[in-house]
Amino acid sequence: MDLEAVRTFAAVVDAGQFQKAATDLSLTQQAVSKRIAALERDLGVRLFTRAPRGAELTIDGRAFLPHARELLRAAERALASVRPGSRPLRVDVIASRGAAAGLMRDFHRANPGVDLDVLMLVEIETALAAIRSGAIDASFRAVGAPGRPLPEDIASVRVLDEPLQLLTGPAHVLAGARRVSLAELVGHRIWMPGIVPGTEWGAYYDDLVAEFGLTIEATGPNFGSDALLDTIADTPALATFMGEHTRLIWPADHGLRRIPITDPTPVYPHSLLWHRDNPHPALPALRTHLAATTTVPTTSSTPDTWLPTWTSPH
Structure with a gap:
């Protein structure tokens, strides 16, 4: 037309x-x-x-x-x-309350003059296609899932290894623990609705289950974090995993507990992905900000932490 x-x-x-x-x-x-x-x-x-x-x-x-x-x-x-300099920097994060969203909030506070769009794409293939087409400028992902090498025109850098925590209601048998080991979680029901098969975070939890014999249930519809918190608060038999940097707000009478996991601590690797030829002027500023404000071990894991073997090294 x-x-x-x-x-x-x-x-x-x-x-x-x-x-x-x-x-x-x-x-x-x-x-x-x-x-x-x-x-x-x-x-x-x-x-x-x-x-x-x-x-x-x-x-x-x-x-x-x-x-x-x-x-x-x-x-x-x-x-x-x-138009050079006229469009916002478009960045994909997995969840609005997750660690990557927090990193972008920090970047926005440090760079208020940068016009920014934050969006959420589900699958890594969708994110990669959007990066390559120019629909987005960058994406936060766990890189290196089995069978998914990055295309040569996509660059990546690890920016944050986020420890997982156990979230329980007040009546859960582990609610009073100051910390729990992965071995102590064997036999407990970890409920995580919304895990999408084939995603990189789905592969992460598959490997965690396989290595430590955990029971993770992804059954039922995903009604969002508020419904998840309500269920965990009211169901003594259920717990869930949450990233340490995930922002959660719940009613005071929920009595939820966030408990560190040890021996080893499972950490989720967040990497920033972008196209090597992307000319957006704010993209180098984002990478510089992340390099200055986050710290990642120089190896895939330490004796006290756990990562899948496919995780790309920093």
């Missing part, structure tokens, strides 16, 4: 007259009429009727108008996306 014809259609609607629209667009009235006629041929309908007071929309014209305006807005967004 010819966007100039669509823009002319919107101008005629706004002006109410072909002649006034021609003046607004710095065109002749004949040129405006030709564009409208071509658009009507493309659509197969009449968009205007001539009336004593000017050009009036037909029923089809009124139906087409909101879509025409959305087309023009989409065109403007497309242009803005490739």
Whole structure:
């Protein structure tokens, strides 16, 4: 569809007259009429009727108008996306309350002049495709899941190893513990609805279960963190895992407990991914900020921590 014809259609609607629209667009009235006629041929309908007071929309014209305006807005967004320095830095995080979202909040506070969009994509393949197409500029992911080497044009750096904690309700048998070992969790039901098979975090928990004999249940619909906290608070037989940096707020009468896990401590590896040729001027600032504010061990794990074997080294 010819966007100039669509823009002319919107101008005629706004002006109410072909002649006034021609003046607004710095065109002749004949040129405006030709564009409208071509658009009507493309659509197969009449968009205007001539009336004593000017050009009036037909029923089809009124139906087409909101879509025409959305087309023009989409065109403007497309242009803005490739204008140097004019579009926001677009970064994908796994969850709005997770560690990666916290890192982006810290970056925004330290760089208030950077226009920022934060979004959430589920699967790593979706994130990689968005990075390669330019739809996003960066993504926080656990890198190196089995069978998923990064494409050569995608760069990555580990930015945070986040310890997992056990979250229980007040009546859980482990609620009073100051810390628990992975061995002590064997036989307990760890409920984590929302684990998506095939994702990198799904692979992480599969390996954790396989190595330590844990029982992780991903059954039931995922109604979000509030529903999860309500269930854990009310169900003595259930506990769940939470990242140490996950921001949680719950009613005081829930009495939830966040308990460190030891011997070893499972840590979740957060890496930043970006396209090697991405020219966004704020992307180096993000990488510099993360390098200055986060610390990651130089090896995949230490004797006190656990990571899957496929985790990319720092």
